[in-house]
Amino acid sequence: MNFRLGEFHAFSGGGRRFLYTVPSAGIFELDDTSAAVLARLSQGEATQEELLAAADAETIGELYQARIIATTEAFVDPPQPLPDNFPLQTMVMNLTNQCNLSCQYCYEFGEDKVATPEGKPKFMDFETASASVDYLFTQSAGRHGVHITFFGGETLMNFPLLKKVVDYAKQKAADQGRAIDFSLTTNATLLTPAIIEYLSANEIGVTVSMDGDKASHDKFRVFANGKGSYDIIEPRVRELIKEHKTRPIVARVTMTSQAMDVLGTYRHLKNDLGFHEIGFAPVTTSPNRLYSIDNRGLDSVLDQFGVLASEYLDHALRGEHHGFSNVSDTLAELHQGVNKSHPCGAALGLVGVGPSGDIAPCHRFVDSDTHTLGHVSTGIDKAKQNDFLSRGHIQVKTDCRTCFARPLCAGGCHHEAYVRYGDTGHPNLHYCDWIRGWTNICLEIYGAIAAQNPDFLRHFSDRKAAA
Ligand code: SF4
Ligand code: SF4
Numbered sequence: 001m002n003f004r005l006g007e008f009h010a011f012s013g014g015g016r017r018f019l020y021t022v023p024s025a026g027i028f029e030l031d032d033t034s035a036a037v038l039a040r041l042s043q044g045e046a047t048q049e050e051l052l053a054a055a056d057a058e059t060i061g062e063l064y065q066a067r068i069i070a071t072t073e074a075f076v077d078p079p080q081p082l083p084d085n086f087p088l089q090t091m092v093m094n095l096t097n098q099c100n101l102s103c104q105y106c107y108e109f110g111e112d113k114v115a116t117p118e119g120k121p122k123f124m125d126f127e128t129a130s131a132s133v134d135y136l137f138t139q140s141a142g143r144h145g146v147h148i149t150f151f152g153g154e155t156l157m158n159f160p161l162l163k164k165v166v167d168y169a170k171q172k173a174a175d176q177g178r179a180i181d182f183s184l185t186t187n188a189t190l191l192t193p194a195i196i197e198y199l200s201a202n203e204i205g206v207t208v209s210m211d212g213d214k215a216s217h218d219k220f221r222v223f224a225n226g227k228g229s230y231d232i233i234e235p236r237v238r239e240l241i242k243e244h245k246t247r248p249i250v251a252r253v254t255m256t257s258q259a260m261d262v263l264g265t266y267r268h269l270k271n272d273l274g275f276h277e278i279g280f281a282p283v284t285t286s287p288n289r290l291y292s293i294d295n296r297g298l299d300s301v302l303d304q305f306g307v308l309a310s311e312y313l314d315h316a317l318r319g320e321h322h323g324f325s326n327v328s329d330t331l332a333e334l335h336q337g338v339n340k341s342h343p344c345g346a347a348l349g350l351v352g353v354g355p356s357g358d359i360a361p362c363h364r365f366v367d368s369d370t371h372t373l374g375h376v377s378t379g380i381d382k383a384k385q386n387d388f389l390s391r392g393h394i395q396v397k398t399d400c401r402t403c404f405a406r407p408l409c410a411g412g413c414h415h416e417a418y419v420r421y422g423d424t425g426h427p428n429l430h431y432c433d434w435i436r437g438w439t440n441i442c443l444e445i446y447g448a449i450a451a452q453n454p455d456f457l458r459h460f461s462d463r464k465a466a467a
Helices: 032-042 048-052 057-065 126-139 155-176 193-201 214-220 230-243 262-273 295-317 325-335 382-392 414-421 429-452 454-460
Strands: 002-005 008-013 016-021 026-029 069-071 090-094 145-151 179-186 205-209 250-255 277-282 350-353 358-360
Touching (some): 002 032, 008 429, 016 429, 026 429, 032 048, 032 069, 048 057, 057 069, 126 145, 126 155, 145 155, 155 179, 155 193, 193 230, 214 230, 230 262, 250 262, 262 277, 262 295, 277 325, 295 325, 295 429, 325 429, 429 454
Parallel strands (some): 179 205, 205 250
Antiparallel strands (some): 002 069, 016 026
16 A cells, blocks of 8 residues: 555745645644655655655654545545535525615626516515514524624615514524624614614624725715715714724725725724724626726735735734734634535525515525525525535535635635626636635744744634634
8 A cells, every 4th residue: 555645735834834734624733754754755655664764653644644645545535415404593684675875896786786676675574574583593493692694785774673673583582592693784874873872782793894995985885976985984984983882893895906905995994994803805796897806906915915914913923903804714714624515604504584585595695586595484495405505515616626725715605606607606716826825825824823822823713704
């Protein structure tokens, strides 16, 4: 029986050498003995006796167990069956499909929209909302805590319903001795002191969609008359950050070809406005849109992400918080050894519910006839759910089979895949280099923290990584 190299990605951090072991999504520090084994196998296959000339049997056994080295007999991972009944944890409730802004790039209203809202209710009513909450509690049996994220359209256009849902869901959780947690995403245009006070008093997490300073933000985040929304939201955001005392406030930035100043945007949102965390995501679009980011643009974004990641590391080594959530989300997944069968929780532990009560795999598919999985009053059609999950499973994505980033990426967002390739199960091959580059940066940051301030990694033990 001969040995060969297994599947891993080598990286270094803090002056130490590490391997990311792809089949198990583990991180392994390389010592000189293990390095000698890998150096021997990098020259070609070797017998056990030949390896024993380079290292002791225990080291060879450890490397084999971690699948860093393998035998030349083909090892095929057994197929992973879909879970029969995956308990729900998060419901994204689209309280309305109406919005008071007209952002051109919006996946819900823009040129690449998948929603077909014609003939459906524009605002959710309490009957549908309470049935949605009932559905969440029934389908999450066995879990102590559940989460509701309020979404739109513009969420606050249906604020009266939000309050009723919070009361109803809290009572339900209390009756069942369970925990409930709420958050919402908003464009911030309708925030008032009374709403902010309510959100703070009820410990509701808030994410504000905001694209940077006035020049960047007003490129796309405009009212129907074309006027930018920055001047309206800036004082409201300041008030929110000052007065919401119970949860940290998060900004979510959509990057476009015309707004790629990651560093300037981060500094404005963090230092000038005072957001606790800022997360960036490239616009989801077909490639021929003017605001789509091309490969050169993605390289620039990756360089700037690298600068912020280095700052993050400096903070982490001092034990301080840094607000770049793209790093902390990935570090959390690395620390928890996340090894995904699917890119995210869509149609597994998470569903989106539209104003009509239709259930979608996530908020981005809400109101789309093509992607409806069922209704809160009748439940999910298992055949449709299985079809969605089977097509999105990493094991059927042949393009991803040799990619070291697959435990975290698993092919990328189902919605983006649909917009780009017309198939929710298609891997997002247009940004593989970017994903691998970013994963490598995060691995190096992780390695450096593990080597120089390992206590900091405790932050990530319980932290839930972003969906
Ligand atoms: S989509 Fe690309 S980066 Fe993601 S797992 Fe597949 S090959 Fe890797
Ligand atoms: S990654 Fe994409 S498919 Fe998954 S929850 Fe987010 S938007 Fe939906």
